[in-house]
Amino acid sequence: MIYLNHLGIICAPGNSREEVWRRVFESAESGITPTEQYSPGRTLPLGCVNAALPAIGHLPLQQRSRNNQLALAALAQIRTEVDAAIARFGANRIGIMIGTSTSGIAESEAALREHVASGKLPDTYHYGQQELGSPATMLASVLGTNGPAYVHSTACASSSKAMASAARLLNMGLCDAVICGGVDSLCAFTVAGFASLESVSDVRCNPLSANRKGINIGEGAALFLMTREPAAVALRGWGESSDAHHMSAPDPAGTGATIAMEKALARAGIKSAQIDYINLHGTATLQNDAMESRAVHGLFGNDVAVSSTKGFTGHALGAAGAIEAALCWLAMQDDNAEGVLPPHLWDGERDTGLPALNAVAPGTRLGRRVEWALSNSFAFGGANAALVFGRG
Numbered sequence: 044m045i046y047l048n049h050l051g052i053i054c055a056p057g058n059s060r061e062e063v064w065r066r067v068f069e070s071a072e073s074g075i076t077p078t079e080q081y082s083p084g085r086t087l088p089l090g091c092v093n094a095a096l097p098a099i100g101h102l103p104l105q106q107r108s109r110n111n112q113l114a115l116a117a118l119a120q121i122r123t124e125v126d127a128a129i130a131r132f133g134a135n136r137i138g139i140m141i142g143t144s145t146s147g148i149a150e151s152e153a154a155l156r157e158h159v160a161s162g163k164l165p166d167t168y169h170y171g172q173q174e175l176g177s178p179a180t181m182l183a184s185v186l187g188t189n190g191p192a193y194v195h196s197t198a199c200a201s202s203s204k205a206m207a208s209a210a211r212l213l214n215m216g217l218c219d220a221v222i223c224g225g226v227d228s229l230c231a232f233t234v235a236g237f238a239s240l241e242s243v244s245d246v247r248c249n250p251l252s253a254n255r256k257g258i259n260i261g262e263g264a265a266l267f268l269m270t271r272e273p274a275a276v277a278l279r280g281w282g283e284s285s286d287a288h289h290m291s292a293p294d295p296a297g298t299g300a301t302i303a304m305e306k307a308l309a310r311a312g313i314k315s316a317q318i319d320y321i322n323l324h325g326t327a328t329l330q331n332d333a334m335e336s337r338a339v340h341g342l343f344g345n346d347v348a349v350s351s352t353k354g355f356t357g358h359a360l361g362a363a364g365a366i367e368a369a370l371c372w373l374a375m376q377d378d379n380a381e382g383v384l385p386p387h388l389w390d391g392e393r394d395t396g397l398p399a400l401n402a403v404a405p406g407t408r409l410g411r412r413v414e415w416a417l418s419n420s421f422a423f424g425g426a427n428a429a430l431v432f433g434r435g
Contacts, residue, residue: 045210046274046435047267051120052369053113054263054356055090059120064373067355071386071405074355075247075259081234088247089229090261090357105171106181108147110228114178115185117224117264124268128220129188138218139179139192140209142202142225144361146194147172149230178226190218196361198422199324200283201225202265203364203430207281209269219270225365226264233360234260248327248358250351250387251336251402253394255327261357265365267372276375279313279415279433282306286425293331293421297338300419303427304342307417311431315343318431319409320374320384322367322418325351326358331421333397339419340398350403354388364420364428371416371432382409 050060055074057063066072075088096112097119118125129137154168171177175196183192191212195205202225209223237243237260244257269278283306286299293300308315321343324335339349352370359366370385387402412434420428 044271044277044279045213046270046272047276047278047372048270048272048274049121049124049268050265050369050372051117052265052366053092053094053116054359054366055092055261056355058094058116060373067352067370067385068383071388073247073388075357081229081231082238087234087243087245088259090259090359091229092262102181105169106177106184108150108172108177110143110146110226111178111181113228113262113264114182114226114266117266118182121266121268125186125222128268128270129186132219134188135190136219137188138190138209138212138221139182139188140205140212140221140223141178142195142205142361142365143175143178143227144196144198144201145227145230145233146175146177148232149228152231182222197426198424199360199363200420200422200426200428201361201364203368203418203420203428204283206278206365206368206430207283207428210278210281213269213271221269222266223269224264224266225362227262227360227362229260229262242328244327248353249389250323250325250327250353251332251394251400252389253392254390255329255332257328258326259353259357261359263356263359263362263366265362265369274435275377276372277433277435278430280307280311280431282310282429284427286427293334294425295330295334297334299425299427300335300338300421301342303429304338304417304419307429307431311433313415318343318347318415318417319413320416321347321349322371322385322416323349323351324419324421325353327353335419335421336397336400339400345399345401347401348384348403348407349400350385350387352385364418367418368430371418375413375416375432375434380412382411382413384409
């Protein structure tokens with residue numbers, strides 16, 4: 044089997060596993076805050092990381108970005124275990140598989156503003172900072188590994204697909220360990236882009252609600268050390284599909300989403316009734332929530348516990364799948380014997396036009412350990428991914 048041995052995470056609710064657990068699972072405290080930083084003249088609620096990030100002055104210029112700082116912050120939490128894996132297996136047997144959608148776009152924005160003002164780009168800028176492959180290249184350089192290292196960039200499904208690819212590397216025998224997950228950083232480009240689609244909410248996102256108005260964009264990173272060595276949580280199944288329906292809107296029937304979930308269940312070798320908890324993609328847009336509600340209800344009915352955790356983290360785009368996988372991982376650890384679940388933050392006003400799902404209220408417990416969890420990621424262009432986690 045493929046195991047998720049160790050986790051490093053940084054996102055709006057916290058800068059460590061312990062802080063994320065406390066704010067999400069225990070106190071149901073959102074990390075969404077209002078700011079004009081990425082939308083001058085318009086205050087928007089965003090999932091910002093406000094912690095001090097690792098220094099990057101030692102990196103080559105083309106690798107210096109806030110995006111890579113977030114990746115290094117997550118790596119620092121598992122660095123001891125990663126270094127031990129490198130020593131045990133050898134640098135050429137370690138893979139790096141990352142999802143991102145922004146990379147260093149924020150650095151390019153700042154450089155272009157200076158170019159407009161002064162007529163030249165700053166000496167601190169290198170185009171490579173926004174190369175999508177930068178996070179994997181940087182991590183390989185910092186760690187001294189030379190196994191497969193690349194990035195998935197399929198919008199909001201990026202890091203879920205990266206985790207599936209990491210599992211395939213292990214199953215093919217190309218690696219003995221993979222550092223996998225996702226990282227994305229806030230920038231004006233993505234905020235303006237989603238605003239132009241009228242998909243951005245000016246209040247905290249409200250997934251599944253009749254009053255939902257759109258997304259809150261967020262940022263963060265989650266990195267796993269994935270190996271075949273037993274651990275509490277295993278990646279038991281994954282499924283991927285493509286809607287081929289529209290550039291930005293999902294197939295309203297949810298056919299592609301259903302296919303991805305069915306494939307993940309089949310690979311895990313379990314029935315839909317065995318799933319204890321589903322982390323929804325749950326963006327709080329009209330079309331995504333409608334599609335996902337129908338697809339989940341059609342496959343699982345209305346009894347399984349579900350939540351969208353984007354009310355805590357914001358929608359971290361290319362990092363969303365990994366961050367939400369991390370919340371499933373936290374829920375499935377040995378010390379969560381009562382099965383405390385990540386709650387669903389919303390106003391409780393159901394959309395009566397959609398199937399009623401069993402949204403997790405704060406403080407909800409299964410009364411036993413979480414044995415099986417599923418996490419959904421659905422992206423622009425109809426790129427769908429579903430991950431199934433099982434107790435190891």
